[in-house]
Amino acid sequence: MSNSHNGYKRVSGDAVEYEVFARKARVDPLHLVGSVVAPDADLAMAYARATYDEERWCEMAIVRKEDVIRLWSPGES
Amino acid sequence: MSVSDLVLSLADNKQMLGLRYAEWATRAPSLEADIAAAAMGLDDLGHSRVLYGCLEPLGADPREQERESDPSKIRNLAYFDEPWTEWSQFVAANAVLDTAFTVVIEACVNGSIEVLRHRLRKMLLEERYHFLHGRSWLRSGIEGAPLLQAWQEALEFFGPPGSELEGLSMGPDDMRARLEQQLETRAPDVTIHWEVWDPLRRRAAEGAMDEHTFGMLRGLEEKKYAPPAAARQAAG
Numbered sequence: 001m002s003n004s005h006n007g008y009k010r011v012s013g014d015a016v017e018y019e020v021f022a023r024k025a026r027v028d029p030l031h032l033v034g035s036v037v038a039p040d041a042d043l044a045m046a047y048a049r050a051t052y053d054e055e056r057w058c059e060m061a062i063v064r065k066e067d068v069i070r071l072w073s074p075g076e077s
Numbered sequence: 078m079s080v081s082d083l084v085l086s087l088a089d090n091k092q093m094l095g096l097r098y099a100e101w102a103t104r105a106p107s108l109e110a111d112i113a114a115a116a117m118g119l120d121d122l123g124h125s126r127v128l129y130g131c132l133e134p135l136g137a138d139p140r141e142q143e144r145e146s147d148p149s150k151i152r153n154l155a156y157f158d159e160p161w162t163e164w165s166q167f168v169a170a171n172a173v174l175d176t177a178f179t180v181v182i183e184a185c186v187n188g189s190i191e192v193l194r195h196r197l198r199k200m201l202l203e204e205r206y207h208f209l210h211g212r213s214w215l216r217s218g219i220e221g222a223p224l225l226q227a228w229q230e231a232l233e234f235f236g237p238p239g240s241e242l243e244g245l246s247m248g249p250d251d252m253r254a255r256l257e258q259q260l261e262t263r264a265p266d267v268t269i270h271w272e273v274w275d276p277l278r279r280r281a282a283e284g285a286m287d288e289h290t291f292g293m294l295r296g297l298e299e300k301k302y303a304p305p306a307a308a309r310q311a312a313g
Contacts, residue, residue: 046210050116
């Protein structure tokens with residue numbers, strides 16, 4: 001059985017990293033549970049839901065990692 | 078042809094779709110796509126169990142005894158007869174056939190049969206992510222042949238134009254329009270031979286799933302892995 005992926009390219013150019021946030025209850029803050037790499041937001045949503053569905057989250061959201069504005073990073077505070 | 082017949086065909090197809098998705102859980106183009114294939118496979122196998130569970134409340138259970146020994150009695154589309162060898166087959170099934178099944182589920186959820194209205198609703202939430210996955214990969218461009226086959230078999234699954242089933246909110250013509258709307262494209266021109274179309278299996282092509290897959294469904298493949306003593310005990 002062949003496994004040819006020749007000719008396929010990721011959908012919108014270069015793949016993008018998305019951070020995945022979730023919370024289990026309304027009173028909890030959203031927290032970072034991981035990340036996925038995908039070429040567009042649709043696929044990133046599908047990947048996030050498939051990868052991080054081991055908990056019963058009441059909310060899940062994704063954001064492009066490059067859109068996160070960092071005030072400082074580890075070692076800079 | 079009854080609603081029970083349609084639900085059984087939907088259940089058999091969901092089971093086969095789940096199985097074929099799962100076969101790609103280590104062969105997709107990326108780790109994320111591997112995980113999505115596994116997750117969607119689990120979803121669809123779960124959906125098939127829910128659908129089989131609807132047959133008894135619906136009344137007449139159309140499952141025949143011959144299903145245990147004859148793969149041609151399983152009501153799956155020809156698209157699932159053989160394992161997929163190309164990623165484009167996965168994508169076409171994910172985008173077109175999975176969405177077509179969801180359209181039929183929508184027709185059940187928005188119809189007048191209580192057991193289907195209640196039990197199938199949750200599937201629509203899970204299917205949203207299958208749709209996003211399939212549509213996104215479809216937009217990346219795939220080969221024409223699997224896409225054409227998927228469209229043809231989706232239209233065959235909906236049934237002959239004008240053949241409405243009581244209790245569902247949509248007939249074949251509405252389902253076709255809904256699928257076109259979802260995928261933002263017109264259905265390709267395909268010739269369907271309705272004169273040889275099997276209303277129970279909802280397909281025009283003859284044939285059945287491969288022997289290995291049928292053995293897996295029947296649990297027969299597992300016996301090959303049992304120690305000889307356990308196999309003799311099971312046989313005796």
